[in-house]
Amino acid sequence: MIKTSKLVMIPGPTPVVRSIQEQMARETVAFGDAAFVKDFSDVVADLGAMWRCGGETFVVAGSGTMGMEMALANTTRRGDDILVCSNGYFGDRFIDMCERKGLNVELLSAEWGSSVTPAMVELALSSKRFSAVTVTHVETSTGVEAPVAAIGEVLKKHPGTIYIVDGVAASGGAEQYMDTMGIDVLLTCSQKAFGVAPGLTMVWASEKAMDRRKTLGAIPESYIDFDKWLPVMHDPSKYWGTPAINLVWALKESIRIMKEEGLAERYARHRRQAAVVASAMEAIGFSVAAQPQYRAPTLSVFFYPEGARIDDAKFRAVLADEGAQTAGCLGAFAGKGFRMGHMGNIDKHTLVSAVAAIERTCVKCGHRVELGRALGVLQQGLIDE
Numbered sequence: 460m461i462k463t464s465k466l467v468m469i470p471g472p473t474p475v476v477r478s479i480q481e482q483m484a485r486e487t488v489a490f491g492d493a494a495f496v497k498d499f500s501d502v503v504a505d506l507g508a509m510w511r512c513g514g515e516t517f518v519v520a521g522s523g524t525m526g527m528e529m530a531l532a533n534t535t536r537r538g539d540d541i542l543v544c545s546n547g548y549f550g551d552r553f554i555d556m557c558e559r560k561g562l563n564v565e566l567l568s569a570e571w572g573s574s575v576t577p578a579m580v581e582l583a584l585s586s587k588r589f590s591a592v593t594v595t596h597v598e599t600s601t602g603v604e605a606p607v608a609a610i611g612e613v614l615k616k617h618p619g620t621i622y623i624v625d626g627v628a629a630s631g632g633a634e635q636y637m638d639t640m641g642i643d644v645l646l647t648c649s650q651k652a653f654g655v656a657p658g659l660t661m662v663w664a665s666e667k668a669m670d671r672r673k674t675l676g677a678i679p680e681s682y683i684d685f686d687k688w689l690p691v692m693h694d695p696s697k698y699w700g701t702p703a704i705n706l707v708w709a710l711k712e713s714i715r716i717m718k719e720e721g722l723a724e725r726y727a728r729h730r731r732q733a734a735v736v737a738s739a740m741e742a743i744g745f746s747v748a749a750q751p752q753y754r755a756p757t758l759s760v761f762f763y764p765e766g767a768r769i770d771d772a773k774f775r776a777v778l779a780d781e782g783a784q785t786a787g788c789l790g791a792f793a794g795k796g797f798r799m800g801h802m803g804n805i806d807k808h809t810l811v812s813a814v815a816a817i818e819r820t821c822v823k824c825g826h827r828v829e830l831g832r833a834l835g836v837l838q839q840g841l842i843d844e
């Protein structure tokens with residue numbers, strides 16, 4: 460039998476469609492090449508407009524973690540108080556990062572599967588002036604979407620506080636509007652709902668965030684300093700660090716795809732497909748880790764059926780052989796199930812193949828399911844897509 464190809468169904472990187480792959484495979488040009496400079500300018504302008512950012516947009520080679528550091532480096536200084544709202548592993552990542560920078564961290568954390576609430580943030584902000592608040596839009600360890608807009612409403616009453624949102628597992632798949640949501644710094648990267656290979660960090664900074672940057676003067680960081688990149692973002696023929704030329708082209712193609720689909724429809728599609736995939740999984744006994752009101756549109760953590768006695772490592776290895784790579788659970792959820800991405804430029808073929816592979820894997824791992832049961836639910840849900 461011919462080896463089954465593997466769909467990348469981990470929560471990022473996500474499947475990269477052919478037209479984006481082709482951009483990455485192009486012959487690399489000089490970063491001063493006039494056509495590339497125009498492409499880079501267009502990418503920066505499009506991202507700013509699509510995310511309704513009144514300030515500045517940065518596209519820099521790096522991963523999502525670098526975006527987190529870039530957000531902190533440009534809006535806080537040693538000794539500042541910072542409120543970290545954490546719903547799991549990636550929310551917690553801000554703690555160490557802040558402490559290394561000499562920031563005083565106050566932590567608001569939610570039970571895994573749930574979220575920090577606007578009321579919790581309101582209470583914390585009423586007790587002290589924080590220079591910044593961090594929120595992880597979609598927490599990749601739990602599949603929880605934080606109420607980013609409602610927390611933004613609370614932040615609007617505290618104009619001295621910078622609202623930092625980690626959009627790594629959300630941007631391009633979940634609604635993000637810098638202006639109405641009151642977000643000051645939004646960070647994300649290329650390999651999740653943008654459907655590009657890993658390697659680019661995108662950071663949007665509101666006017667308020669840029670004003671904060673001005674008050675900091677020279678900052679200790681160099682590569683991630685907004686001031687170093689600003690001239691390049693305004694005129695990409697200028698140099699600070701070599702741009703990831705082929706990834707910028709790939710991002711341009713990803714943006715073209717997003718515009719063609721329409722951002723509002725793209726967000727709605729992600730919510731519909733997340734609900735359909737969850738129903739399909741529930742039909743064969745799996746459960747969703749995130750509480751219903753916090754289920755993310757971009758990825759899910761699925762717990763193994765109760766009493767099924769599934770060996771986690773074996774299940775995911777068989778599933779990969781059957782054609783779908785998924786990720787193991789982290790922290791409090793380790794061994795209880797798997798994490799699956801359903802974001803980016805994925806189509807019906809991808810979802811159907813992934814769920815079919817899960818059904819075959821259940822049977823192969825001794826969990827008796829009726830083949831086609833989850834697929835039937837999925838197919839029904841995809842009829843009107």
Ligand SMILES: Cc1ncc(COP(=O)(O)O)c(C=O)c1O
Nearest residue numbers: 522523524549597599627628648
């Ligand atoms: C919510 C969130 N934040 C930050 C990161 C870190 O991004 P990267 O692995 O690209 O550095 C991840 C990675 O999965 C993530 O899911």
